[in-house]
Amino acid sequence: MRDSLAAFVRKEFLHIFRDRRTMMILLLMPIVLIILFGYAITTEIKRVPVAILDQSRDEVTQKMISHFVASEYFELYKMIDSEEEGQALFRQGKIRMALIVESGKLKGENEIQLLVDATDPNEATQLSAYATQIAVESGKVKVESENANSNAKPLSPFTFHLSPDQGIAPVIKLLYNPQLRGAYNFVPGVMGLILILICAMMTSVGIVKEKEIGTMEVLLVSPMKPVYIILAKATPYLLLSLVNIATILSLSYFLLDVPINGSLLLLVGVSVLYALVALCLGLLISTIADTQQAAMLISAVVLMLPVILLSGMVFPIENMPEILQVISNIVPAKWYIIAVKDIMIKGLGFGSVLQEIGVLALMVVVLVGLSVKRFKIRL
Amino acid sequence: MNVIETDKLTKCFGTFTAVDHISFTVGEGEIFGFLGANGAGKTTAMRMLCGLSTPTSGTGKVAGFDIYKETEQIKRHIGYMSQKFSLYGDLKVWENIRLYGGIYGLSEKQLKAKTDELLRVLDLENERNTLVDALPLGWKQKLAFSVAIIHEPRIVFLDEPTGGVDPVTRRQFWELIYQAAERGITVFVTTHYMDEAEYCNRVSIMVDGKIEALDSPSALKSSFKAGNMNEVFHALARGARRVDN
Numbered sequence: 001m002r003d004s005l006a007a008f009v010r011k012e013f014l015h016i017f018r019d020r021r022t023m024m025i026l027l028l029m030p031i032v033l034i035i036l037f038g039y040a041i042t043t044e045i046k047r048v049p050v051a052i053l054d055q056s057r058d059e060v061t062q063k064m065i066s067h068f069v070a071s072e073y074f075e076l077y078k079m080i081d082s083e084e085e086g087q088a089l090f091r092q093g094k095i096r097m098a099l100i101v102e103s104g105k106l107k108g109e110n111e112i113q114l115l116v117d118a119t120d121p122n123e124a125t126q127l128s129a130y131a132t133q134i135a136v137e138s139g140k141v142k143v144e145s146e147n148a149n150s151n152a153k154p155l156s157p158f159t160f161h162l163s164p165d166q167g168i169a170p171v172i173k174l175l176y177n178p179q180l181r182g183a184y185n186f187v188p189g190v191m192g193l194i195l196i197l198i199c200a201m202m203t204s205v206g207i208v209k210e211k212e213i214g215t216m217e218v219l220l221v222s223p224m225k226p227v228y229i230i231l232a233k234a235t236p237y238l239l240l241s242l243v244n245i246a247t248i249l250s251l252s253y254f255l256l257d258v259p260i261n262g263s264l265l266l267l268v269g270v271s272v273l274y275a276l277v278a279l280c281l282g283l284l285i286s287t288i289a290d291t292q293q294a295a296m297l298i299s300a301v302v303l304m305l306p307v308i309l310l311s312g313m314v315f316p317i318e319n320m321p322e323i324l325q326v327i328s329n330i331v332p333a334k335w336y337i338i339a340v341k342d343i344m345i346k347g348l349g350f351g352s353v354l355q356e357i358g359v360l361a362l363m364v365v366v367l368v369g370l371s372v373k374r375f376k377i378r379l
Numbered sequence: 380m381n382v383i384e385t386d387k388l389t390k391c392f393g394t395f396t397a398v399d400h401i402s403f404t405v406g407e408g409e410i411f412g413f414l415g416a417n418g419a420g421k422t423t424a425m426r427m428l429c430g431l432s433t434p435t436s437g438t439g440k441v442a443g444f445d446i447y448k449e450t451e452q453i454k455r456h457i458g459y460m461s462q463k464f465s466l467y468g469d470l471k472v473w474e475n476i477r478l479y480g481g482i483y484g485l486s487e488k489q490l491k492a493k494t495d496e497l498l499r500v501l502d503l504e505n506e507r508n509t510l511v512d513a514l515p516l517g518w519k520q521k522l523a524f525s526v527a528i529i530h531e532p533r534i535v536f537l538d539e540p541t542g543g544v545d546p547v548t549r550r551q552f553w554e555l556i557y558q559a560a561e562r563g564i565t566v567f568v569t570t571h572y573m574d575e576a577e578y579c580n581r582v583s584i585m586v587d588g589k590i591e592a593l594d595s596p597s598a599l600k601s602s603f604k605a606g607n608m609n610e611v612f613h614a615l616a617r618g619a620r621r622v623d624n
Contacts, residue, residue: 007481011470018469018510214463218527221429221459221536222482223451 189313203282261347280367388437399588415585468512483530517548
């Protein structure tokens with residue numbers, strides 16, 4: 001039986017190697033995704049044009065403005081002389097943020113107004129957070145926020161005040177990712193996506209292809225046990241996905257400076273577990289689909305969309321309506337991504353990802369049970 | 380000696396009786412034609428004999444093994460060629476031979492000898508490294524048959540093996556079947572072509588899940604007073620209620 005299994009695994013590798021185009025796609029896809037997310041599709045804020053109106057010109061505000069200009073988030077577009085000029089620049093789309101420093105009503109106390117183009121609310125939130133941080137760093141300030149966009153103009157800047165203060169000074173410290181690097185979030189996401197894609201989609205298409213060309217029937221009539229057929233099918237894709245994990249991790253480590261703070265062994269272990277879940281999903285899909293196209297379509301709709309939309313890779317799960325939050329629990333990628341972030345970024349150990357490992361393991365058991373049942377019914 | 384024996388073999392899917400109490404025997408080295416219109420129950424019957432499907436009732440033995448309990452042993456002693464083409468088009472000729480040989484547990488030495496012998500007999504020695512996809516259909520089918528009996532099974536099941544092949548190639552294919560039968564391999568073949576039915580030692584004709592006739596082609600022709608098997612078949616199939624799947 002071991003010999004026939006070996007013969008079968010060899011055959012599966014040949015299928016992959018002979019199909020050059022698919023193999024190239026499988027090997028290049030992680031590289032392309034990492035580069036795309038790392039350099040093109042970035043949610044990070046960089047060099048946003050800012051106009052500054054400084055009516056005070058004292059030491060504290062000068063220091064703060066120089067901090068603003070020096071930061072990589074903002075770029076001074078123009079020093080302006082009036083608020084109206086700032087509004088005009090907003091309307092022309094020249095700037096996305098304006099900083100207005102009013103002259104101190106009392107000695108040594110300035111009121112700072114921040115006008116942010118909130119047409120993209122996420123960006124506006126991030127911009128004001130960065131600005132607040134810089135203001136806080138440049139002097140003792142009290143943050144008082146106030147939404148002033150009730151009279152909704154087409155372009156509705158939201159405003160809040162920063163004022164120097166003698167008393168309370170918030171000290172903001174960002175844990176794990178002090179530079180707010182987007183790569184820390186998307187690298188685990190890309191890993192979750194690639195593994196599902198390769199293990200589930202390719203396995204389901206591979207099995208359905210055999211049904212389509214009629215070889216599956218011949219295999220089922222042979223002494224080869226169905227479980228061996230499936231094992232042999234899964235092996236090359238499991239190995240291929242390990243290669244992809246290695247590619248993603250080295251690219252993110254060397255190119256994007258994403259650290260691997262935790263145990264590499266644990267990271268690979270969790271990845272293999274997740275790959276197993278994906279393989280089982282592929283197997284289940286193969287028992288439902290009758291054609292390769294159907295298998296591909298089901299994989300795309302049932303697997304990839306939830307990974308992109310519901311795993312927390314792109315949209316934060318905490319912000320979703322409750323029903324979607326509940327649904328997100330059955331998306332394996334969600335648990336995998338949490339575990340990878342814990343291990344890679346936070347550097348946590350086995351004990352901290354126990355829950356995620358448990359959920360993924362449970363998914364394997366349930367899926368294996370379901371597919372075996374369905375596989376038998378079809379015979 | 381009989382290599383296939385069935386007694387009142389029945390398979391129901393819900394209220395639908397796909398195979399209805401069929402009883403027959405097939406002797407060793409016999410070429411047994413299994414005829415019937417689409418939906419008559421041929422494939423279901425064949426699947427039960429191959430151990431792919433559990434019968435609802437009745438008994439059966441294939442190669443001396445029980446079709447309920449000993450399906451694993453049955454699988455070791457039978458060969459199978461499906462109506463769909465059952466080789467891998469993206470593998471080379473020799474890789475296909477080795478794969479199936481490997482699945483049936485042939486040793487490295489046996490594999491090598493078998494591969495050489497097979498390529499010589501089929502006159503495919505120059506095509507050893509050709510991808511199967513690149514071979515003409517007739518060659519593919521001959522190769523598929525040879526691969527199906529690579530482990531010298533007691534019985535080989537052929538499910539409409541000659542669909543879409545021209546008459547000359549079909550004739551050549553049947554020569555391979557005769558050679559296999561001479562070596563003592565029982566051939567159980569389903570077909571749509573009535574001229575092929577004439578090549579069989581005995582044929583059974585299934586109508587609506589039941590075997591309506593079973594004899595040698597010449598005996599059938601004389602009892603139905605028909606000039607050829609086509610007329611015999613139509614005389615029986617006319618009464619069929621089930622037309623398609």
